[in-house]
Amino acid sequence: MRGMAYSIGVLLALASATVTQGCIAHDHLVQELLQRMEKSIKSLNPSILLAMNLAGATHSHVHNWLLQEIKKDAVERAQKDMTSGQVALYILALLSSCQDPRCVHAMGKTINLIPILKQKMDEEISKNVITWYTESLDTLALCLVKEYDNQDAVEAIAKELLNHKSSPHVDTRAMAVLALVCAYKHTGKQDLIRDALKAVTNDFLDEQERRNGMIGNIYSMGLALQALETSSEFYAPRKWDRAQAFRVVYNHDYKELMAIAQVLPPLVGKSYLNAGRWGCTATNRMSPSQQLPPSPMLGTVGVPTWTTITVQFSITNTLKNYFHYSTSVCVPDNSTLLQVMKVARNEKPDIFCFKKKKTLRGPFVTSIHGLAGNETERTYWQFFSCWSPLQEGVGTYKPKNWEHIQAIFSTY
Numbered sequence: 001m002r003g004m005a006y007s008i009g010v011l012l013a014l015a016s017a018t019v020t021q022g023c024i025a026h027d028h029l030v031q032e033l034l035q036r037m038e039k040s041i042k043s044l045n046p047s048i049l050l051a052m053n054l055a056g057a058t059h060s061h062v063h064n065w066l067l068q069e070i071k072k073d074a075v076e077r078a079q080k081d082m083t084s085g086q087v088a089l090y091i092l093a094l095l096s097s098c099q100d101p102r103c104v105h106a107m108g109k110t111i112n113l114i115p116i117l118k119q120k121m122d123e124e125i126s127k128n129v130i131t132w133y134t135e136s137l138d139t140l141a142l143c144l145v146k147e148y149d150n151q152d153a154v155e156a157i158a159k160e161l162l163n164h165k166s167s168p169h170v171d172t173r174a175m176a177v178l179a180l181v182c183a184y185k186h187t188g189k190q191d192l193i194r195d196a197l198k199a200v201t202n203d204f205l206d207e208q209e210r211r212n213g214m215i216g217n218i219y220s221m222g223l224a225l226q227a228l229e230t231s232s233e234f235y236a237p238r239k240w241d242r243a244q245a246f247r248v249v250y251n252h253d254y255k256e257l258m259a260i261a262q263v264l265p266p267l268v269g270k271s272y273l274n275a276g277r278w279g280c281t282a283t284n285r286m287s288p289s290q291q292l293p294p295s296p297m298l299g300t301v302g303v304p305t306w307t308t309i310t311v312q313f314s315i316t317n318t319l320k321n322y323f324h325y326s327t328s329v330c331v332p333d334n335s336t337l338l339q340v341m342k343v344a345r346n347e348k349p350d351i352f353c354f355k356k357k358k359t360l361r362g363p364f365v366t367s368i369h370g371l372a373g374n375e376t377e378r379t380y381w382q383f384f385s386c387w388s389p390l391q392e393g394v395g396t397y398k399p400k401n402w403e404h405i406q407a408i409f410s411t412y
């Protein structure tokens, strides 16, 4: 008897040690991701400020700098240079910093971001250049500032989710879930929204079960976890195996800033919905020992390497007339796809010329061989490794020796 009690005691002690170790490993990961994010900030990014606030990491120099610069940037650029989605992200970042987006003051000027968001959203909807992701993000931001007069958008998002159940990206459906969960209590269309939320969240849970924790791809996990974290009443009585989904995230070494910014909130039990509700109070939640030391804003310097690799690169357009060109380029090992494209362009400028624009995620390729993607026609240059779509952009993806990279002019 005593032996049995002893074994149970040992088992309990072991179990609690494992749980504690699990928690320590989890906290360590959160700290590691926060530090990585801080160290690699190179430009203003509202998603990063939002993630820092939700994770309670609000006491560093980087945080203060980011908040001030984001206010200045909003005052300077929101009206003329930003898309509705960008204004929405600035609103979420400011809300989570306990700032009133209706009254953003910097450099002697004050602006109200809410009418700017509404006006831009209406314009993009009427020109049919808005994506479901952006429409959901905009709706979420408006809902968090308690503006509930865009019921048409709420209804359209819910219908899109029900009618094209699995066609939009996981990321897009996850953002739609966040918007609809927020809007649910403030709409006359509760049945419709409940049905849509039930369908999408069950779809996510089915996919997670089928794919051993993965929902979409590794970069969709951040928003998918945020969605499941906040929508349990819509998939109840079904239970979510949170641990299985989190294991997928624990096993990946996130490096991209934006991917970290989207995955951090669910790791601390939060979602973008918390930006409004208690994002502010989160600021004091971290004990001083957990707060991050101020860190220099420098990237890490890569080790030079002299081995070279050969990458095959082809460009194909079958949508507007037709062209197809292929080349092989030799680049240093560890080069990014962008470097491959630059070498191809240097060697054959009239064929492999391309343009890119800076985005918060890095360089986005806007045109190749003089053919540009177009928001109205919903075309873009999509990248593949052989026939698998790349899950990273040209600025971070590093092709392997003899890999065949294709850029294909596609629609979305």
Ligand code: B12
Pocket (backbone or CB within 6 Å): 083, 084, 085, 086, 089, 129, 131, 133, 134, 137, 169, 171, 172, 216, 217, 218, 219, 220, 223, 256, 258, 259, 262, 359, 360, 361, 362, 363, 364, 365, 366, 375, 380, 381, 382, 383, 384, 389, 390, 391, 392, 393, 394, 412
């Ligand atoms: C909508 C969207 C697109 C649209 C954007 C056009 C539009 N009018 O909105 C289209 C279909 C064109 C697109 C293309 C690609 N996308 Co995309 N996209 C998204 C999505 C669903 C939402 C982005 C958004 O609107 N954010 C909100 C606005 C306010 O922020 P923003 O900074 O202004 O957004 C702009 C940039 O994000 C940019 N953009 C969109 N995708 C990508 C990808 C890269 C690598 C870069 C640098 C920029 C970029 O377009 C947005 C609108 O202008 C995200 C999902 C997510 N979790 O973020 C994936 C996402 C960002 N895309 C991704 C990828 C991989 C791509 C492609 C590289 C796919 C491919 N195989 O070719 C291409 C880009 C190729 C190129 N030409 O350089 C990944 C990036 C993963 C990572 N490692 O960081 C994400 C996270 C999806 C995923 N889970 O895999 N995308």
